[in-house]
Amino acid sequence: MAQASIAVHKLTSCSGCQSVFLNLGDDLLVLNELVEISHFIEAGLNNFDAEVDIAFVEGSITTPDDEARILKVRERSRFVVAIGACACSGGVQALRNVKDSVGWAGAVYADTEYLDSLAESRPVAQLVKVDLELWGCPISGRQLIATVRALLQGVPPVLPTEKVCQECKRAGNVCVLVTKAAPCLGPVTRAGCGALCPSFGAPCYTCFGASEQPNCDSLGERLVGLGIPQRQVAERFVSISSGLEPYQKAWARWRIPAKQLDS
Amino acid sequence: MDQSVFLPQGDFGQIFERLREAGYRVVGPAEQEGALTYDVLESADDIPVGLVDRQAPGHYRLEQQNHRRRFDWVGTAQGLKPWLFVAEQPLWVAREVEGGLRFEEVRETPVPTAVIGVRACDLAALALQDRHFLDGDYPDPHYRARRESLLLVAVNCHRSADTCFCVSTGDGPEVTFGADLVLDELDQGYLVKAGSERGAELLARLPGRPVRGWHKRRAKALRKQARTQQRALPSRDLRGPLYAARDDMRHWQPVAERCLTCGNCAAVCPTCFCHRVDEESPLDGSLSRAVRRWDTCFNDEHSYLVGHVVRKSAEHKYRQWLTHKLAIWHDQYDRSGCTGCGRCITWCPVGIDIVEEAERLCREVGES
Numbered sequence: 001m002a003q004a005s006i007a008v009h010k011l012t013s014c015s016g017c018q019s020v021f022l023n024l025g026d027d028l029l030v031l032n033e034l035v036e037i038s039h040f041i042e043a044g045l046n047n048f049d050a051e052v053d054i055a056f057v058e059g060s061i062t063t064p065d066d067e068a069r070i071l072k073v074r075e076r077s078r079f080v081v082a083i084g085a086c087a088c089s090g091g092v093q094a095l096r097n098v099k100d101s102v103g104w105a106g107a108v109y110a111d112t113e114y115l116d117s118l119a120e121s122r123p124v125a126q127l128v129k130v131d132l133e134l135w136g137c138p139i140s141g142r143q144l145i146a147t148v149r150a151l152l153q154g155v156p157p158v159l160p161t162e163k164v165c166q167e168c169k170r171a172g173n174v175c176v177l178v179t180k181a182a183p184c185l186g187p188v189t190r191a192g193c194g195a196l197c198p199s200f201g202a203p204c205y206t207c208f209g210a211s212e213q214p215n216c217d218s219l220g221e222r223l224v225g226l227g228i229p230q231r232q233v234a235e236r237f238v239s240i241s242s243g244l245e246p247y248q249k250a251w252a253r254w255r256i257p258a259k260q261l262d263s
Numbered sequence: 264m265d266q267s268v269f270l271p272q273g274d275f276g277q278i279f280e281r282l283r284e285a286g287y288r289v290v291g292p293a294e295q296e297g298a299l300t301y302d303v304l305e306s307a308d309d310i311p312v313g314l315v316d317r318q319a320p321g322h323y324r325l326e327q328q329n330h331r332r333r334f335d336w337v338g339t340a341q342g343l344k345p346w347l348f349v350a351e352q353p354l355w356v357a358r359e360v361e362g363g364l365r366f367e368e369v370r371e372t373p374v375p376t377a378v379i380g381v382r383a384c385d386l387a388a389l390a391l392q393d394r395h396f397l398d399g400d401y402p403d404p405h406y407r408a409r410r411e412s413l414l415l416v417a418v419n420c421h422r423s424a425d426t427c428f429c430v431s432t433g434d435g436p437e438v439t440f441g442a443d444l445v446l447d448e449l450d451q452g453y454l455v456k457a458g459s460e461r462g463a464e465l466l467a468r469l470p471g472r473p474v475r476g477w478h479k480r481r482a483k484a485l486r487k488q489a490r491t492q493q494r495a496l497p498s499r500d501l502r503g504p505l506y507a508a509r510d511d512m513r514h515w516q517p518v519a520e521r522c523l524t525c526g527n528c529a530a531v532c533p534t535c536f537c538h539r540v541d542e543e544s545p546l547d548g549s550l551s552r553a554v555r556r557w558d559t560c561f562n563d564e565h566s567y568l569v570g571h572v573v574r575k576s577a578e579h580k581y582r583q584w585l586t587h588k589l590a591i592w593h594d595q596y597d598r599s600g601c602t603g604c605g606r607c608i609t610w611c612p613v614g615i616d617i618v619e620e621a622e623r624l625c626r627e628v629g630e631s
Contacts, residue, residue, distance in 0.1 A: 027545075027546045030545075030546045030547050031546060034546065034547070145545070146543070146544075148546060149545075149546055152548070153548065158542075161563060161564075162526070162562045162563075163523075163524075163525045163526065165523075165525040165526060165527050165530070166525075166526055166530065166557070166558075166559065166562065169526075169527065169530035169531065169557065170350035170351060170530075170556060170557050171350075172300070172341075172350070173296070174295050174296040174297065174298040174340050175340075175527065175610055175612065176296060176297075177321075177612045178298075178321055178322060178323050178609065178610055178612065179296055179297035179298050179324065180296070186525070187523040187525035187527075187612050188523070212524075212562075212563045213563070213577065215521075215522065215523045215524065215577065217520075218520065218521045218522070218523055218613050219613065221613075222321070222612060222613045222614070
């Protein structure tokens with residue numbers, strides 16, 4: 001017998017985090033036995049109004065429709081778990097919060113008449129109470145399993161807030177910031193991905209959002225000191241998790257004001 | 264055990280072959296993302312030749328030089344730590360069985376491992392890790408099993424990196440203990456000295472030639488050259504100044520502003536031993552696995568006590584790391600926890616320099 005019912009909802013997002021459920025392999029079958037999956041459109045189950053124990057919500061709030069739906073989800077769910085960078089921080093689409101998004105829309109679409117977007121991309125927690133946030137772009141299957149397991153046992157899951165550097169060193173990686181002056185943001189990014197990018201020699205992109213105690217001032221100064229152009233340093237901080245305050249502050253500190261670029 | 268031979272450059276591979284015959288897998292220097300690390304090697308040809316490391320605070324570059332020496336580099340990204348005190352160590356598993364729980368110990372049989380290229384500072388650090396993990400009433404079985412199957416071929420440093428300060432800690436650059444074989448690398452070959460019974464047995468099976476006076480004189484001169492170091496800790500025992508600086512947070516603010524609290528210094532430190540134990544269950548909840556992982560005093564969780572993080576700020580975290588390493592260790596282990604390898608300086612992403620910080624603190628509290 002199912003121990004709980006769950007729903008997987010989607011707001012403004014790429015569906016990558018929902019796909020983590022579908023990519024669980026054998027664990028997807030175990031999950032299907034442990035819980036009743038009531039609503040999960042990507043898996044073919046459309047029952048938006050179902051009342052559930054746990055609602056996993058992917059995506060950020062960028063439209064009036066998103067706003068209306070998240071309120072309903074909150075009403076019908078015992079626990080709301082925000083999943084992924086979009087739901088937790090506004091996602092890559094929160095770039096509109098720091099730039100002129102109206103201008104962008106005009107540049108991208110031939111006709112903007114049918115667009116109905118809010119001025120900002122907001123994380124779920126800005127509209128409703130969120131019981132748990134699972135970070136990542138996309139989330140990690142390992143953390144998802146640990147979370148479901150913990151919730152079924154009635155305890156909060158243990159999720160790291162330490163820096164990516166810790167996972168990177170445990171994985172036996174060599175620091176690409178030190179050997180290649182790569183603009184790695186691992187020292188200000190929450191662990192959880194298993195230091196995926198540095199394991200392949202690439203710098204960290206902040207997929208899991210801000211770590212505990214992110215010292216973006218010191219890291220940014222170091223990157224600028226390594227000869228990386230200030231504007232690139234600024235933009236590095238506002239990519240995947242641009243909605244987060246420490247990253248926005250770093251962006252504001254190192255961006256070259258548009259006025260200077262024009263002159 | 265004062266046995267030594269001269270092994271011509273072309274016979275270096277013999278060391279490899281003897282080790283493999285004796286049942287060891289051989290670990291030695293290998294290039295990884297622009298740095299040297301220890302890795303499992305298939306043959307002596309896997310060891311890069313002519314590589315030299317250039318190290319500075321937050322900076323490591325390899326330089327290809329025009330010679331055939333294999334050990335002209337000074338520092339690998341990690342010392343021996345990951346091979347003994349492994350980053351992730353499964354400890355035990357609890358399974359749900361009828362009528363209760365069954366606890367199963369996790370025990371591995373480690374592969375006998377020979378490490379080639381180990382330096383004096385790493386051996387000193389190993390002795391400290393031995394002290395921590397093996398001494399006392401509860402020796403760590405996982406560490407012990409790996410330690411007992413370890414053979415060490417050390418190399419005397421013939422140059423120092425800009426980040427080295429082992430002379431000031433008394434731990435190098437010359438290997439004085441802890442190795443089975445010790446090499447001095449000359450252009451023509453290797454001066455090989457046995458440091459243990461096992462090393463002597465190995466040495467006897469090498470096609471060594473008699474050591475000549477000039478071999479010894481050249482090696483001695485090169486060892487002396489390595490003693491020229493730019494950095495030096497103010498004293499081997501810094502309890503006085505560090506305890507004096509402890510309660511005035513103004514001493515810790517300048518470094519805290521730069522410190523990322525990323526814990527890279529502790530992760531690469533060959534003597535840091537902090538760890539935590541994570542509990543992990545598969546989705547069906549049928550078992551619970553306890554896994555020990557490297558932790559550092561820069562993590563909030565490290566000082567989490569009943570709902571409260573005791574060392575929350577970067578000031579407190581850096582103070583803990585530095586004071587424990589250079590002062591409290593004397594009370595715990597009768598010596599400092601630093602062997603002067605300089606890894607914390609090189610691998611700090613923002614280039615915080617432990618020697619510079621120690622000097623500053625000594626200056627500020629007016630004693631050294």
